[in-house]
Amino acid sequence: MGKKKKKTDAGGNGKSFRQLMFRDRYLLYMLIPVVIYYLVFCYLPMTGLIMAFNQYQVGSGFLGIYTSRFVGLKWFRQFFGSIYLPRLVRNTFLLQFYSLIFGFPIPILFAIAVTQIGSLRLQKSVQVCTYLPYFISTVVVCGMINNFLSPTGGIINQLLNKAGIDSINFMNLPQWFRPVYVISGSWQTFGFNSIIFVAAIMGISPDLYEAMRVDGANRRQIIWHLVLPSIRPTIILLLIMSLGTMMSVGFEKVYLLYNTAVYETADVIQTYVYRQGIQSNNYSYATAVGLFNSVINFAIVFTANRISRRVSDTAIW
Amino acid sequence: MYRNESGVPEKKIQPWDFIFDATIILFLVIAVVICVYPFIYVLSVSVSSGAAVNRGDVMLLPVDLNFEAMKTVLHYKQLWISYGNTFFYTLVGTVCNVIFTCLAAYPLSRKKFFLRRQMNFLLAFTMYFSGGLIPIYIIVTRLGFYNSRWVMIVPVLISAYNVMICRSAFEAISEELFEEAAIEGANDFYILTKIAVPLIKPTLAVLTLYYAVSRYNDFYTAMLYISEPGKEPLQVFLRRILLQASMEITQTTNINMGAVSQSSIQVRYVCIVVAVIPIMLIVPLVQKYLVQGTMLGAVKG
Structure with a gap:
């Protein structure tokens, strides 16, 4: 028994690095392809962020990432001085913010409602229906949005016309982009996002329900x-x-x-990076903008995690 | 609020309770309708007559059942080329995804592994920070992946999030099982393939679903790295038809222009039907495992 214990909890008490490598060699063999993958496709690109501080020339290849002329914070200054910065930050933030405000409560409400169904089979069927949109590709979802909202033959405009309202060219009006994005996003994800809440509700002990019912509580009170x-x-x-x-x-x-036509409300940091980098070949500038976004994201996740640890004792890391 | 000693008040139905129940039922009905109706509508339009679609008669069920649009699309060669490509990318991609995810997750789940903490940190770090689009783009193209079929498989080989789901499943296996196997002299490859993997089949089913759906739906990778029509996946083809108003399908057939404008929206809806069918068939099959997979992800993820 004592021997077993030593084996499990010891990271490697008193063993040299080489002994440990030998002991765990099969685990290391397994990790070789994984490590290569992460080095090439995750960590090597991170070193490529150096491009944000130099003047990468298109065509200078892979080594050009590291050997191009150093320009310091030139690209950051250019971005911070551009008219795009406030617009991109605003659009990026607002799309996510509205998605959260609008999209967060719906899975919870749905989970509560769906668990009120008496028959488990009916409950499962209802849930499957609501999962479906989650697994549909973004291209198809956007294709459906685009064609449903089309002013020529789109069903939404057909219905509006029948109600005596003129067709609205939703996809070309900046004020419609955010509602369309947020509502369709919520449509796609609410069923799937409710899974975790449904599981939490189903996990409540039946004794507690019984106790409340015996006490005479009705559904609302429960x-x-x-x-x-x-x-x-x-x-x-x-x-x-x-x-x-x-x-x-x-x-x-x-x-x-x-x-x-809708860049004013729709253009976000990611799309700007794509246009600047891949389409206009401003590789270094685009990398700088992307790095700006990554750093902000990282800071936000980090803060959220700190808050989480304080509030609920549950942290991502 | 009332709290009686006995269970009697249950029978007393108050008007508020009735309204409450009715609201819940209404809410559920709306939820199901908005999730299912768009697909039924798309299907109905694609099998109705062009004239009925143009008049705006099709609302729920097909009007004047007609398979002309369906035939037009199914006779278009590029659809099948892209479908075949997607089939290849999804099949090979998913198999590789699942294998490499297990290879990553198993060592990270072993408590005795001496690099466990460090490796887990390096994995988690990639979820929150990345080199971004441009450096990845340069590296992937410089490695010769541009317009190669492998670009749809290799750069998206492992998802850190799915590794964490898989790792949690391995961790849930009783430690004694591993110890006994080790005492019997089994090495880790044997333990992984013969003992650990069979024990986490439900989780692997969910991971397979997640990976298969992402490979099937992958538009981003193809948009960046694939420009040859012969290698394009279905999603790129769909984008041209659905979002860039490409007339390529209707142009190839000998329909006069009036019929073309009639059927162009139908052609698009047929393409949606064709693209969505595999997903609709697979999701219900795996749905009973979904809860498990999602929960494991949430605990650790």
Whole structure:
């Protein structure tokens, strides 16, 4: 027994690095391809961030990343002085902020409602229906949005016309971009995001329900005094975790939905980086803008994690 | 609020309770309808007659059942080329994803592994910080991946988030099982493939679903690195048809221009149907494992 214990809890008491490497050699063999992957596709690109401080010339290849002329903070100064900065930060933040305000409560409400269904089979069927949009590709979702909202033959405008309202060209009006983005995003994710809340509610001990029922509590009281308090830790944890994504908008959906007419409300940091870097070949400048975004994201996640640790004793790391 | 000693008050139905129940039912009905209706509508439009679609008659069910648009799309060669490519990327990609995720997750889950903490940190770090688009783009293209089929598989080989889900599943296995196997002289490759993997099948089912769906839906990688039509995946093709109003399908067939404008929206909806069918078939199959996979991710993730 004593021997066993030593084996499990010891990181490697008294053993040299080489002995440990030999002992765990099979684990290390397994990790070789994994480590290569992470070095090449994650950590090597991180060293490439040096580009944000030099003048990378298109065509100077991989080594050009490290050997180009050093220009210091030139690209950051250019970005901070540009008219794009406030617009990009505002759009990025507001898309995420509205998504959170609008999208966060819906999975909770849905989870509470769906667990009120008496039959477990019916509950599962309802849930499956709501998962479906989550697994549909961004391209198809954007294609559906675009065609449903189209002023020529889109169903939404057909319905508006039947109600006597003129067609609205949703996709070309800046004031419509955020509602369309937020509502469609919520449509796509609410069912899937409710899974965790449903599981939390299903995890409440049946004895507690029984006790409340014996006490004469009705459904409303059970939800208010038993269900909500039980899922509060889950709510707080997920809320804090989603705060961490405040400045990272998914690139694909904005890219597929926006056009020059709605840049004013739709252009976000990620799409700007793509246009500047891949489309206009301003590699160094785009890297600097991307780095700016990464640093902000990292700071936000870090802060959210600190708050989480303090409030709920649950931290991401 | 009332608290009686006996269970009697349950039978007393108050008007507020009725309104409350009705609200819940209404809410659920709306939730199901908004999730399912768009797909039914798209399907109905794609199998209705062009004239009925143009008049705006199709709202829920097909009007004048007609498979012309369906035929037009299914006869278009590029659809099948891109479909075939996506099939390849999804199949090979998912298999590689799952294998490499297990290879990453297993050592990170072993409590005795001497680099466990360090490796876990390096993994988690990649979730919160990355080199960003441009350095990755330069490295991937410089490695010769541009317009290579492997670009859809290799740069997206491992998702750190999924590794964490997998790691939690391995960690949940009783430690004694590993110890006994080790005493019997089994090495870690044997333990992983013969003992650990069979024990986490439900989690692997969820991971397979997640990976398969991301490979099937991957537009971003293809947009960046694939420009040859012969290698493009379905999502790139769909983007041209659905979002860039490409007329390539209707142009290839010998329909006159009036019919073209009639059927262009139908053609798009048929493409949506064709693209969504595999997802609709797979998700319900794996749904019973979904809860487990999501919960494991939330605990650690």
